[in-house]
Amino acid sequence: METLCERRAHQPWMEVFDGVEFAALRMWQSDTYLTADEDGRSVHHVSLRGVASHSAVWAVEKRLAAGTPPRRYLLFRGAYGRYLGAREDHEGCYAFCPLRTGSLVATQRDRDQEEVDAIMWRALACSGSDVFEHHDARGVVLLHDRSGRYLRGNKNLLGCRHSVSIDDNLNAERTLRWEVLPIPTLDRPELPFATNPDLAETLDRSASSTSGQRREIRYVKADDAGNFSEEEGDWTSFQFTSRSVQILREELANRVEYEVTLCVRAGRHGHLTPLLINLPRSEETLHIVVLRRNSAADEQLKFPNPARPVSSSPSLRDAFKSTASASASKRNRRNKLFLAYGYLAAAALSSSSPSHATPRSDHNMEEGYLHSPSGPSRRHFRMLGSLRGMEVFEDVVFARLRSYECGTYLHADEDGRSVYHGSLALASHNAVWAVERRLVASGDGDGDGDGAAPTLHLLFRGAYGRFLGGPDARDGDGNGERRCRLLKVTQRDRDAEEVDAIMWRAIACGRWDVFEEHDARGVTILRDRSGRYLRGNKGFLSCRRSVSVDGNANKEATLLWELVRVPPSLGRPQLPFATEADLGVTVCLPTRRREIRYVRADDEGNIVGSWESFPFKGKSVRILRDSVVRRVLLNTPASERPQLGENFTLCVRAGLHGHLSPLLINLPRSLEALNVVLLRENSTADNELIFPDVDALPDQPSFE
Structure with a gap:
């Protein structure tokens, strides 16, 4: 009796591409992917080795060709905008073969006419009872162009890039089978980071x-x-x-x-x-x-979004169960599928298993367990952070920035100005940065963006209310000789509404071997509005390493920063207690003092009255708060004191346009004047303050 596969063999099966806007075409026989080569013209099928690539994604265009009745055709458009098809030099290719079984080389072609037969394809059902698709495939088809030729993936034992040809011969049908993997859409991906050769060529130019x-x-x-x-x-x-x-x-x-x-x-x-x-x-x-x-x-x-092919089955576990119940002739192919996607299955199963359950290490595919109980290897995570930029900071209020190369954390130094990256021995407010977002008009920064959409930038505010940034850029700092100068990063005041040196953009890194640790949100490169990159330098003789900015992309590993989210605190942190040094009195020598400028804000956070100042000795934030509160109450009429109460929150403001930051640590070592603002506890402005929870455990990884 004729089977369903035999009845459908080589018949049109265009519905496989219904609703598909982007697709990857995987060679059924070898698990390699049809790829638009970087030379802009060639086409190969290669192993992606777990690396997502836009070169392996094809936009699927549908076209009705004239005829009675009109026929549907598919056009596959690659990453360079060119179309999958055969070369035009078919006369030379077929001259040696009167039966027209010679092969044409597949290529990326321009579309200079409305209808080009060589780039118009139809999907046909394949024959054979041994055909089944992977869990993420939509179907297995043969691709047949309007000239009556088939797309064939050839084998090349001596190369990692296998050639793709087009011919009208149905022999060796296994080499004609292609699995269709729908690719979902993405909002807007980041462009690849400019590599060292790119920047060198620009300098040479x-x-x-x-x-x-x-x-x-x-x-x-x-x-x-x-x-x-x-x-x-x-x-x-x-x-x-x-x-x-x-x-x-x-x-x-x-x-x-x-x-x-x-x-x-x-x-x-x-x-x-x-x-x-x-x-x-x-x-x-x-x-x-x-x-x-x-x-x-x-x-x-x-x-x-090439990193996430769409699964056609309800769950990975169901896919493995259905695969395990197939005939013994499919067992080798099942094992290959399991090895490639087993770590995803384990992640899917773990969401429905108790947290204390231990994964088994047997080879039972019906249960869907990994071969190794240790779970996913490091290379499985290398794509999680490398394809993301600004979206890494979405919904992040507080963050730590960890050097990807050294594993050290970016700190606001206790001198109040320096910045370094060092180890995080204890939970420290100095290693936590408040993340502010600001939309900046495109253009030269004067607010006139010529109608262009504003660009989102990030500002990182440290424990002393100052902002992460390098010195103001001079002409030429981003180009020519000065781009290689290392400029020291500091904690800066925000004296203007827009300061290019403290406004940052997160850029996806260009290395495929990058993965983030379990508590990291993503790995990015930080570039300021002046075009300079934040670099964590190495210091072999010091435990606190310097941080700089420059316009040079050499040694990209030193530019990589992992975002570690710090959750907001549910309560109000306690201020550190005053030490004996803070309470002691120096008899022999007069103690150096710093100027404290203070003012009170109303319940809405608006400054009331004029700024006052007094000299203050010591570093204790608790003693400073009590001193400022005492002076404010003395200057307040007696009739208003009961309404104010005696509990206030002490905030610092760095610069005329700096945001109010609750001062949660002792004062910096430097004796610079400090501007503080008092907020009445439980007022509207005080209730809007958010405090970081530096003792909280890091977020757990997500396998979605």
Whole structure:
């Protein structure tokens, strides 16, 4: 009797792609992925080895071709905007074979005409009872172009990149089978970080007009609806030396004078594709359509999330159970599937198991346990932090910043100005930073962003109310000779509304071997508004290592910072008790004093009255609070004192535009004047204060 597989063999199966906007195509026989090569033209199928890559994601376009009745076709558009198809030089390829069984090389093609047979595909059902798809696959299909040829993944025993060809021969059908993995969409991914060679090429370009290979960039500005001119005279061109898409975006943003999204277009009829990876190695001319950030056309763009393929089954455990009940001929393939995704299954099972349960280490696939009881290895986590930037800081109120290379924490030094990274022996407020967010108008910082959307920046406020930042940038600090200068990072006052040196952006790092520790939210690179990076330096002879900023991306490991979330405290922390040194009296020599400037705020947090000052000796915050409260009450009319009470919260303010920070630790060693503001306890402003819980356990990891 004819089986279902035999009846459906080689029949259209286009519904596999229904609702699919982005897909990865996995070779059924070898578990390798169809990839658009970095040369911009070649196509291979390679092993991703657990690394998510935009090069292995294809945008799926649907098209109805003329006919009676019209036929549905698929077009697969790669990361460079070009389409999967055969080369046009078929005469030479087929000349030696009268039966037309010669193979054409698959390539990434421009779409210069409305309909190109070589890039228009139909999905066909495959034959054979041995076919089943992985748990994350939508189906297993053959891809057949409009010219009657099949997409074939060849084997190359001597190389890690296997060639892909197109021919009309159905022999060796296993090499024609492709698994369809739907890829979900993402809000807006961060562009890859510019690597050392990219920055070196940029420096060479500024130093010499002839150094380095250059490519022509032709670009045109689109209006807010996405319309742009096709006339050659309306396109602008320039020479560009580098492969970094980050540097190219900054170059074009400077030319058009607003924040942009870069889209590539391959051929006159090619669709716009957001450029999310570095430029191809080839030096072909690249056609860029510039969209204004947050315009209507920009908001309609969709971005793939290659790190998370969509699972087609209800749960991983069900997938393993159904696989285990298959015939013995599928056992080897099941084991390969289990090894690749076993750690995800263990995570899914752990959510429904008691916390004290110990995972078994047997090989029973029906139970869905890992081979190793130790759980996921380090390499399984390498993608968790490397693809994220500003979203790492979403909903974070307080954070510790840990050096990825050294495992040390960024501290606000007790001198009140210095910053260092050192070990965290005890819970310390000096290693906790309040995270402020600020939207800054795009442009030169004067508030006129030329209509462009504002950019989100981060400010890190330390225990003394001062902000993390380097010295103000001078002309040339981000380019040329000065970019390599190490500038010391300090705790800075905020005397202006916008200070470029204390405003930071989190950038996804460019290394694939990066993973975060179990208590880290993500691994990022911090770059200030002046284009300089926060670097944790090494000091072999000191336990407290310096921190600097510079415009050089060398030694990227020293630029990586892990975000460790610190939860808000449910109560109000106790102030440290005064020590004997704070209470003692010096007889021989007069004690040096610092100036304390103080003022009281009303219940809404608005400053009342004028600033007063007095000299203060010692470092005790508890004694300082009592001294300031006593002076405030003495200057308050007796009739108003009962309403004020005697309990106040002492806050510091660093600079005219600094935010109020509760002073929870003793005063810094330096004798700089300190500006403090008193808030009445349980007032509206006081109740809005948030305190960090430095003793709380770190967040546990999430496997979702």
